[in-house]
Amino acid sequence: MRTLLRQLMRLLGLLLVGTVALQLYFLARVALMAHLDPGSTTFQRTQAVRILQRDQHLLWHQTWMPLNEMGTALPRAVIASEDASFVEHRGLEWEAIEKARQRNERREARPPVAAPQAGNGRAAERLVGGSTITQQLAKNLFLSGERTYWRKGQEALVAWAMEATLSKARILEIYLNSVEWGEGVYGAHAAAEHYFRCAPHQLQALQAARLAVMLPAPRRFERLPNSPYLASRAETIAARMPAVVLPEGIRP
Helix, strand or coil: CHHHHHHHHHHHHHHHHHHHHHHHHHHHHHHHCCCCCCCCCHHHHHHHHHHHHHHCCCCCECCCCCHHHCCCHHHHHHHHHHCCCCCCCCCCCHHHHHHHHHHHHHHHHCCCCCCCCCCCCCCCCCCCCCCCHHHHHHHHHHCCCCCCHHHHHHHHHHHHHHHHHCCHHHHHHHHHHHCEEECCEECHHHHHHHHHCCCHHHCCHHHHHHHHHHCCCHHHHHHCCCCHHHHHHHHHHHHHHHHCCCCCCCCC
């Protein structure tokens, strides 16, 4: 019995040491991002492998650019669409998380319905995460897309580390340079060129709003550019953009 207890305590000790080491690793990576741009994200590498396995070649569009060279239309649109309280919270929005949980429970309780036909403009049913921009960046940079309590807990810890270490402007800059906007299309520079043949600072309000609305499902909206939902939602976001408060350090 004592031998079993010692082995159990040793195992728990190893798990604790491993967990602490992992958190220190994430903290070090986050601290480096205050000065160094991340080369790629876990999500990007996963998608690159998927595309290579399917097509045997990889078309990739991504060009890093400073936040202050993007103009203000796209940052405003993304904050308005993805995280209206971005400049106020410290990484997590508990009210939004609870609302998302309740909404998902209601969806799961409904009887199944036929999937919408492609091209009908309706947004497909999907689980809502209630994640902030900081949480989305934490997940994309370091974690998998699986929906488990462990992953969500790790996501929260990395998000808190980012908020404690990086400025809001730097978090937004990394997010806008690394987020997916279509298959093999990553970051604001590639998105503006891919969809509107212009630089990010040249985007009009409605164009920026359309890009922001794409973010929850960019590959789907890439295939449905004339989606009525996309157009309608973009108009709503464009109307909200003037009221968006930008992080300190962004030049108008």
